Amino acid sequence: MERNLKPLKGIHHVSALTADAKRNFQFYTETLGMRLVKKSINQDDTSVYHLFYADERGNPGTDLTFFEIPNAGRNQRGNNSISGTSLRVPDDESLNYWKKRFEEENVQHEEISSQSGRATLAFEDFEGQRMILVSDENNEGAEGGKPWKKSPVPEENAVYGLGPVHLTVPNADPTEKVLTEILGFRETRKYPSSVQGQKDIRVFETGEGGTGAEVHLEERSDLPPERLGRGGVHHVAFRVEDEEEIRKWAQLMKELRIPNSGFVERYYFRSLYFREPNGILFELATDGPGFEGDEDFEHLGERLSLPPYFEDQREEIEAKLKPLKTSN
Template structure:
């Protein structure tokens, strides 16, 4: 079947136990825009918050499911162990280091990974994040920071950078990325993880660059991670349109990969499956986008529900703790 290459990373979805603190951190400290306040469509009793560039362009969305009683993450292997956020250049990292110190955010020192300057940090729940400089980036273009952001536009977050996967069996994930999803092996670099040097293998798709890479490291001596607040639920990769997504549904089924089939998410269409080490992958279409039911100026201000949930609005809102996002 004639499949087009995946275009890059679409979004990353993580877990928080506190929507209000989460909203404050990602909008006020990191300067992202809340482009959609909605619910988890598989469990409408919980919020699903989408933070992104000015309008939620594909490749810029970091999303969170609020699970109020989520326990602490028990870190381990077979997981998405870090999410990168792109910033314009190396000088931006100096700005961010000072900002993280000002806001008393736990962070490491600026370093070089795979030829790029990076700055690792953790949010208030231990979510593992990495700021990565786009100064030398060639590949998928970044997004556009919101003009009303708390962060100056010249240093604003442009979107998602590489996701880091930590796995127990490298060859399993490698085969899935290359043979199923069509990624290319780009190279490798050495980095220090928990005090020891590790090889990190880099894979890319589409135009490549920071917005289209997956970095994989093998750790055989750890138990599988137990997800909780501060962990990543899944990563989604970009598919051009619904027609192309339906091809992927057919291909994964022909390969006997257990999958969700075609899923309607209203703001995009999706397909879910797990790679052989158990990490949840999603393929998601670039459209229709977040302005389907809200205009640009008022994205994220009110609780948005897809039309197929609108008749349940009263009962859905009754289960949610009010979250003021009009500040």
């Protein structure tokens, strides 16, 4: 439908929960080789960290973020959930590197397999976070980011962006309508579920399509609702060009009477939040301004970064946070 809105450009970021910021930092920077581009706070609860891992500078479409909730229970997997987060690697050969690395570092993982025409390697972090490495060997579509040259992982094997996000719901039709009729995704293909007796998984893409612009929608009749906790995913964000566009989206949500947050200033980007009918939290987020407004490129993620509107509370905020050493 014609709404004077530009197509969403792909996945912007995925935000998950951890109960242990220190171990989380070690796993995602030392084991996965991603760069911590911002050590900040949950702007809705300033007593906990918000950590941003990405490519060399946090280019849009590369951010995997975590809210630290120290007393969070373990995530109880189920329906109405973001059930899998993909990370892009350059090619099929990279997956052999990662399989060996996971074996050496005792990371729980599956075998290399094919998913919807791409080579993949599923694994879990130390809290059971479900992750999938996806080969970009045959990818055509949204570009990935640029690996950080100081990463412990060689550039030719490095994680350099987010891949498809997996949603699991008890009834796919209402979610499909939001994806296609409101957000402008298009259904492109299907592939069989790994669970006998369940429907095929449906693939939707936006913008230029490809690995960095897909949602994989799985309908499961055999699962209870998820109970979100550590190792679970809080929300997924989709890429919007700029502030002008995000304000158009806010107006559209108002016209459609869809409950939403309205325009939200996050400093590093501008956002809007809403829940689709199965209760999964979606965010629309702008590509900019980015992470270099308060730290230069060489020192991203080294100090506690607070948006300007929290700076006058720095002493109080730092007193509540457990120290987290993220620089040499």
